[in-house]
Amino acid sequence: MRKEFRIKKNKEFQSVFKKGQSFANRQFVIYKLEKVDQEHFRIGLSVSKKIGNAVKRNQIKRYIRQAFLEFEDKLENKYDYVIIVRKPVADMGFEEVKKSLIHILKIARVLSKKN
Known part of the structure; x- marks a missing residue:
């Protein structure tokens, strides 16, 4: 994933937390913040040390x-996403992670339903 698609600065993370909407399931918490002038979505990841090594x-x-x-x-491009990982993800494989992300993104109404 290219650098322009990532959120790296603490200030950007904090603005998504404060101004954005949150959605959660057992594996993930996703915050989304609309950025009108943005051409591509950006993601920030937060994985706690409690998850594993x-x-x-x-x-x-x-x-x-x-x-x-x-x-x-299939994603809407005008958003910043911050994904917080919860403990059950440590025991999941790629397909399970993908399925759970699809579920939470549909709840957040940013993923088209043709999946």
């Missing part, structure tokens, strides 16, 4: 980025 946390982040790349054409 560094290898496991990085693996989860790779799964999430890959899932977003696979359905980027």
Whole structure:
């Protein structure tokens, strides 16, 4: 995932937390914030040290980025997303992570239903 598609600065994370809407299921909490002038969506990831060791946390982040790349054409581009990972994700494989992300993005009404 290219750098312009990521949220990296704490100030940007905080603005999404404060001004955005949140949606949750058992595996993820997603915050979305509409950015009208933006051409492509951006994502920020938060994986706590409680989830596992560094290898496991990085693996989860790779799964999430890959899932977003696979359905980027179905996502609305004018949003910033912050994804907070919850503990059950540590025991999930890529397909389960992808399925859970699809579920939560449909709840947030940013993913088209033709999936």
